[in-house]
Amino acid sequence: AQSVTQLGSHVSVSEGALVLLRCNYSSSVPPYLFWYVQYPNQGLQLLLKYTTGATLVKGINGFEAEFKKSETSFHLTKPSAHMSDAAEYFCAVSEGTSGTYKYIFGTGTRLKVLA
């Protein structure tokens, strides 16, 4: 079975500061890992994903994440926060090539950016 844990349901950072959103996963098969952003009353927008290959993944809007198998982590970072980054962020795992591509989501982290 797969699971995702997002540490910190709420994270506040100052504008221009580093953003770090934590995600740990468990999976019995090689996982595919994703970060999504959700704005109020909207669907999910894919920020980035890890499938295979390079463990440092760069996404949209300056976000990146590093897959660390030994730590079962996939933390999301951005060097400098912008006001427009304020949103809900979800980490998700799927079973990859052996699975049916249903996603297991973390509980989400609400990012607040302070002026």
Added chain:
Amino acid sequence: GAVVSQHPSRVICKSGTSVKIECRSLDFQATTMFWYRQFPKKSLMLMATSNEGSKATYEQGVEKDKFLINHASLTLSTLTVTSAHPEDSSFYICSARDPQGARGNTEAFFGQGTRLTVV
């Protein structure tokens, strides 16, 4: 490419009535679609996997007679909330795979969601 559209985006219905939500893959054929439910300020919970031409597979704890899923074509899956009650109010999101697309084997694509309010 790989656009998934949900309709309606918002719906308000009276308690006891049924409401249908559509999920369409606009530019690809989706043999498998997924339905998620998101409670206020909560994560997305997978409700069921919708398979074209066969019965949906429901996750544990999801009432299949309450949430009817039909995947009659390769581009359309519908979720019908039957005899809706206020506790069914939620945000429902679908996703679909594009198995033939360039990214088909690595990700699913999400609709924009449907906000259901039962009064």
